[in-house]
Amino acid sequence: MRATLERAALLKALAHVHRVVERRNTIPILANVLLRAGDGGLRLQATDLDLEIVETATAEVAQAGATTVPAHTFYDIVRKLPDGSQVSLEMGGERGTLVIRAGRSRFTLQTLPDSDFPDLAAGELPVRFTVGATDLRRLIEKTQFAISNEETRYYLNGIYLHVAETAGVSTLRAVATDGHRLARIEIPAPEGAKGMPGVIVPRKTVAEIQRLVEDPEGEVAVELSPSKIRISIGSIVLTSKLIDGAFPDYNRVIPTGNDKRLTVDRAEFASAVDRVSTISSERGRAVKLSLADRKLVLTVTNPDSGNATEEIEVDYDSDPLDIGFNSRYLLDIASQLEGDTALIRLADPGSPTLVQDREGAPALYVLMPMRV
Structure with a gap:
């Protein structure tokens, strides 16, 4: 693998994907970010087995290939490189290393084989719709604070998304509660959302979606099944497992x-x-x-x-x-x-x-x- 790209483009993509990686891992490969260079540029992928983020950055690829490097170390290196620098990534002469060059700086990182990197297979996602970035961000911001932190009531550890009928009009509702307070907000249901299953989006996934929705004028493609959700924002694709549980009948309270x-x-x-x-x-x-x-x-x-x-x-x-x-x-x-x-x-x-x-x-x- 040999690829060159702007430090700003690499840093932006890494900032999005590296947050998924837990700092403490019992499985070494989960501490790494997958780098895959090809015709489309440099593809970065990170996962914790429940949540996966993939982003593609524009890069000049001299030789296609793939490897994995420690996510947080790689991010820290790129963050500290000079603004405007060109970053070169190349498999090292020593087997199992990646050489990072920028100006007069040179780093060598230990790698793990890309074949060991897990893929979060989404399966069939039959429900698909598009929602405005501002609307999606609002659904999250107005309810996120009420998500429960009590792990024993795991079905409250996320935001419940579903379609409801309000005065004969279909709405997309977001609800969160911790048993002491409840937050509910709704927007007009996007085309294609009608008939979607009620799903509970986990707390960590909610936080990542909120960070990724940066352009208020943009649109977000949502695909989901009863067990998985996929969010596509420009060149970023987030896939997550959903909480397997029944959200309580909040209308009663x-x-x-x-x-x-x-x-x-x-x-x-x-x-x-x-x-x-x-x-x-x-x-x-x-x-x-x-x-x-x-x-x-x-x-x-x-x-x-x-x-x-x-x-x-x-x-x-x-x-x-x-x-x-x-x-x-x-x-x-x-x-x-x-x-x-x-x-x-x-x-x-x-x-x-x-x-x-x-x-x-x-x-x-x-x-x-x-x-x-």
Whole structure:
């Protein structure tokens, strides 16, 4: 193998693929990135056996061939090379080495044979559709924070994607929950998505997709089956296994009868929660909301350090109510809202609370209360 390409092109491709590689591996080949030089340029591929990313970079190929090198070491070398340099990759005179040259720099890396590199066979992917990059990124950003980290409830360790009917219109929905809060957002269903199976996209895959969607004007091709998903963005192809489990019936926890409506300035509310939570305990993080006629009092009490209160004016004309929430969860949800105000619908101190930008907004959030 002998190929030459610009350092910027190689670094960009490596930045995309090397993140998949776990730093600790019991299988040596999984610590490597596969390099395959051919007519189409230089193809880079990395996998952790659950997720695979392939990207092709433009290169002058003098001799076709393939090998694998340690992914993180290779990335660090290329990252530290001078801007604008031409990088030459060539199989070394010693068997099992790759020589990297750029200007006066020369590196020799140990390789493993490309024949040992695993291929994540996707199989048949019958559902295919195209979605705008901005829409896909929005589906992820508005729900990602609510993904559960609890490994025992593995079916909550991702974003649930499915097609739903809303007022006779098909929508593509993304849902995530950790049992304490729930995030749901929907966009009009892309052509071809109707009839797709409900799938759970794993947390790591979600994070990689978010990083790869760089051009807001671009389009993303999605192919999926009940067990695999493939995302194509320009010259990048991401293939991932899906979580094999049943996502719970989330509609049961979305309240429909919350009759107490609170409208509050989003920025003012978030700032007040942030201030009073300064003295909350790391374990508790509880903030009490006391609602009365057009007034909201936020209170935090910490037996070890003291207490804090703040009062803000709000639009609220229902019966007085005291309810507690995890301050961190309140701030997470407030940061996802896009409008100047937040609409919070409550029932009683022990029932789920619904938060939206406005009535009928495409994104909604459900938050379970805490005892205070």
